[in-house]
Amino acid sequence: MSEDGIQKSAILLMALGEEEAAEVFKHLSPKEVQKLGTAMATLDSVNRVQVERVMHDFMLQAGEKAGLADSDEYIRSVLTKALGSDKAANLIERILHGGDTSGIEGLKWMDGASVAELIKNEHPQIIATILVHLERDQASEILSLFTERLRNDVVLRIATLDGIQPSALKELNDVLTKLLSGASNLKKSVMGGVRAAAEILNYVGTANETAIIASVRDYDPELAQKIQDEMFVFENLLDIDDRSIQLLLREVQSESLIIALKGTSEELREKIFKNMSQRAAEMLRDDLEAKGPVRISEVEAEQKEILKIVRKLADEGQIVIGGAGEESFA
Numbered sequence: 001m002s003e004d005g006i007q008k009s010a011i012l013l014m015a016l017g018e019e020e021a022a023e024v025f026k027h028l029s030p031k032e033v034q035k036l037g038t039a040m041a042t043l044d045s046v047n048r049v050q051v052e053r054v055m056h057d058f059m060l061q062a063g064e065k066a067g068l069a070d071s072d073e074y075i076r077s078v079l080t081k082a083l084g085s086d087k088a089a090n091l092i093e094r095i096l097h098g099g100d101t102s103g104i105e106g107l108k109w110m111d112g113a114s115v116a117e118l119i120k121n122e123h124p125q126i127i128a129t130i131l132v133h134l135e136r137d138q139a140s141e142i143l144s145l146f147t148e149r150l151r152n153d154v155v156l157r158i159a160t161l162d163g164i165q166p167s168a169l170k171e172l173n174d175v176l177t178k179l180l181s182g183a184s185n186l187k188k189s190v191m192g193g194v195r196a197a198a199e200i201l202n203y204v205g206t207a208n209e210t211a212i213i214a215s216v217r218d219y220d221p222e223l224a225q226k227i228q229d230e231m232f233v234f235e236n237l238l239d240i241d242d243r244s245i246q247l248l249l250r251e252v253q254s255e256s257l258i259i260a261l262k263g264t265s266e267e268l269r270e271k272i273f274k275n276m277s278q279r280a281a282e283m284l285r286d287d288l289e290a291k292g293p294v295r296i297s298e299v300e301a302e303q304k305e306i307l308k309i310v311r312k313l314a315d316e317g318q319i320v321i322g323g324a325g326e327e328s329f330a
Contacts, residue, residue, distance in 0.1 A: 010039035031108070031135055108134060112141030120146060128157035129172050131200065132192040140203030151208065152215035158200065159216065159227055161192025194223070198230035202321070232310065232321055234260065234303040238268055240310075244319035245275040251309045258287050260302040262294045 013021040013036065025033055107115050107130070115138075119127050131139040131154065143151050201209050217224035237245065249257070249272070261269055261284075269288075273281040313319045 006035055006039045010036055014040055031138070108138065112138055113145060116142045116145035120150070124150060124153040125157055126172060128154050128161060128192060132158055132161065132196050136196075136199040137203045139200045143200065144204065144208060148208075148211060152212050155197055155201065155212050156216050156219055156223075158192045159194050159197035159223055161196070194226045195230050198227050201227065202231055202236075232307060234307060235265060235268060236321070237310070238265075238271055240319060240321055242271075242275050244313070244321075245271065247313060247318055248306070248310060249275060251313070252306055254284070254287070256302045256305060258284065258291055259294055259298055260306050261288060262291065262299050263296070 013024060025036075028036070115134075119130055119142075122130075127150075131142060134142070143154065146154065201212060204212065213224050213228060216227060237248075257272070261272065273284065276284065310319070310321060314321050
């Protein structure tokens, strides 16, 4: 979400009312809650025109609300209703006063540098187990702050992690209890594996990614290839910006694109269509409808060819993939 989008969302939530805003917070990730909570806490005075404009943008009825409540008290009330008193207390303290949090869930509210400093001296297996419980971009940020040797070791352990034994969970709990007094409520369901390693590496810069993959390949070439195959799948084209899509389309043959789009989500198709001229989009729609059934193997083959082009453009610095940011050019 852009800074402008976060600001508008903060105004909207402040204007909605506590009950409605609390319901919205229940469906957001920790990162989203923190971003919006911080924006709400730092929101300057907002006049009626701004509120009504935001309401209109979100296609909601403005009502008669002329201003916003006191931000600190409002945030305390909303977050408590949405998250419960214990969890909200940690977040409120961090947003309003910069306080610390505790436990594995608490790590999700912390910045990457703080988490890296806390866990960098632990055994790489423990670090890997912790990172697979975090948001992928946060885990990537933490990885980037480690030494190259530790970073490579941790990613290898993430990729080969196929489950977490009770004894390992106990060890993790003991470590976190020692590091963050009062650690509790571990999220035990998240596992590691090739997909987890790939998702984390999607957010790592090209140089670090290359070094990590090379290190894994030295250990197990097949495993390194599996990670690379998972790193950026065709549906991830939804995550790159419009200018990058337009650059990509210049490099892709029409027939290849038609086959690759077979079986993809309507959302991805629409993203492709909107980045073409109206005439080209209409022709592509017609070609897709006219194209008969295509073998899944053919679809996957064309998608992989297009993803090779994506990777080439990314390596050349023409586009940005993963979580490196929204800008297309340096």
